[in-house]
Amino acid sequence: MTHPLNDDGNDFLLDRRVFFLGTAGALALGAAGCGGGGGGFSTVGGIPARQQSQQQISGATPDATGAVAATDPVTATDPVAPDPTAPPTHVRKLNHPGLLHTEADLKRIRDKLAASAQPWVAGWNMLLNGRRANLDAKPVPLETVIRGVDGQNFGQMIVDMQRALHLALRWKITGDEDYARKAVEFLNAWSSTLTKLGGNSNVFLASGLYGYQWADAAELMRSYAGWAPEDVTRFQTMLLKVFYPLCHDFLVNHNGTETRKVTHYWANWDLCNICSIYAIGVFCDRLDLTDEAVKYYKTGRGNGASAQNVYFVHPGHLGQWQESHRDQGHSTLGIALAGALCEMAWNQGEDLYGYWNNRLLSGAEYVAQTNLSDANGNPYTMPFTPYTGVFGTGTAVAGTGSPRPCWELIYNHYVNRKGLAAPWTKAIVDKVRPERADGGDSTGLGTLLYARDPVPAAKPSGLSAFLSGGKVLLSWWGSAGATHYLVQRAASPEGPFTTLSQVTDPRTYTDGPAQGTWYYRIDAVTGEGELAGAQTLRVAVPGELWLHLPLNRDANDASGHGLHAQLKGGTSWGEGRTGGGAVQLDGRSGHVALPDGAVSALGDFTIALWVYWDASAVNTRIFDFGSNDVAYMAVIPRDGKDQLRFMSTRVQFWNEESVSSASALPIGRWVHVAITLSGTVGTLYVDGSPVASESEIRMPPFQFGHTTQTWLGRSQYGGDPFFKGRMQDLRIYSGAQDAAFIADLAR
Structure with missing residues (x-):
């Protein structure tokens, strides 16, 4: 894991019954750090005995990715920090624990480990080998955490933040209260000490990347009877007064670039702060905060909003990521953060994963394929639409091979929860499993935390059909385990349908039919038989x-x-x-x-x-x-x-x-x-x-x-x-x- 001094570079201040008339698109429309560059790029049966060794985080390596901004501490210009004692303003209730892990998730992990099942055991060993959950560790809280200038010290907070989470997980998985007491020790030490985040513009990465991870650790501990209510309240106050104002201010003002240059900041900057606001909202029982985060993800102007983080959707639902022309460390970070947001929202009953026809999956598949190689070891040639922004024009993807641990969460939701096909995400999961802990930008450990047994394959879905160059361009989401797909066309919605082609991947087909009105359907062929597509779309040619x-x-x-x-x-x-x-x-x-x-x-x-x-x-x-x-x-x-x-x-x-x-x-x-x-x-x-x-x-x-x-x-x-x-x-x-x-x- 490398930590940048500055990421800013601030040189410039439906189902088959649904039919669309005409050129139809079955998009579910309206129905996503280190921003700073981050990321670097003994098998046990059942629950193993406690491991007490300790390992300190390695020293941070600067990654100069842009011009250094002002070195004075950045303060929020619109610090709307809510009063932590204010009464709830919404009727609906939040689920607890309900951030990245629910009680059902934790039970699944316990059951799989008790059965010595893979890949959960391998994932558990990753947690143990990280040596963050050691009972002899002592917190080293700081009053002011600095990121992005000389004297920065945020690495120490990362160590303690990860220790708190890993200790909480060990308690939740093993039931050993020694880990609960030690996790609370870390949480209390920081909530009674930290008063300020400072530095240059990178302070907004600190507020986002660390705010949501602190909240995630605390959310796991909220059910522990040994965490005194007044200590819980103090931790909530720390999140609301130290982290939230900066997160809110960034999404509102973008460090002074909001009006003319809101797209100056890359997608991961927005996404980490959206995650932080959402997570703080859940832990602090503030639905106004969770609503703020979701609204921005759906309708915000910045690059982290769903409409901007996937910049362009290529045929086959391959979604070009906003940072793909920059580098893959940041692109995979964006996937990690968007995935975390969607998982947190899912655990609160809102499906951001499925928003806008699984827009996150389109981005994840694109970034996953970018970071893989073909049978000859050559990177894939990716479709790319030129991207001109504040920093110039990108004409192709940049780099490849980022190993950031962010893929299990995406894969297990779309494939093993929903029964969809995600071949590129699956390929990268197979390559990196078991996922390690992340170096500070996200939690990692996805194999342990998110692996799940598969559900039956879903029907082909998400079909879109657009006229493009006078022809009909089809794209769709596939079925888990399908060997290929049948592209079918008929002159009426009831058929009979004629198979035009057999397609594997990418899941797209261009048809040039005669003038008239046509109906399209995609069927999947699996080992268990044929699955009829979930949608039939109508297209009038030539319009x-x-x-x-x-x-x-x-x-x-x-x-x-x-x-x-x-x-x-x-x-x-x-x-x-x-x-x-x-x-x-x-x-x-x-x-x-x-x-x-x-x-x-x-x-x-x-x-x-x-x-x-x-x-x-x-x-x-x-x-x-x-x-x-x-x-x-x-x-x-x-x-x-x-x-x-x-x-x-x-x-x-x-x-x-x-x-x-x-x-x-x-x-x-x-x-x-x-x-x-x-x-x-x-x-x-x-x-x-x-x-x-x-x-x-x-x-x-x-x-x-x-x-x-x-x-x-x-x-x-x-x-x-x-x-x-x-x-x-x-x-x-x-x-x-x-x-x-x-x-x-x-x-």
């Missing part, structure tokens, strides 16, 4: 009308799909292009809100409408479909270069892919504007004629997920002006319509 807002004195969808819009702010009805009405937007607050996720099931698309622009303000929007100012697709009638521009991005403005015309949108007359996407080719039309095209538009609507701010006339950026003028006849199609079709719409 169909998806949404139609005539905007002629109402905002109802005339397509028949029920995607009705709402008029917001300063809107009224003005004169239409050829009589009738058009929506009038006042340029101050008026806009049209489409339903959340209105375009989220689209790959190839066509968006066309008539606009009458009264003003020439820079950076207003004709439309802007997204959830925040980090991820969106939009058309600007006049950008900073006086050009009409379509743009699409997943990394704030750093990674905008765009198509621009030679001039801005004309003002003072009705203009027909259309944008089409076919595969990666975007084409911009004005008055029925193509005016610009770009071949590297890689972000179709489905990559943005269930958008929550899907607007006409309003920008994701609060400082941009609203559109002033009129709009009429918005049409959105699945599929990229051809030039003749667009010309006909513009008549």
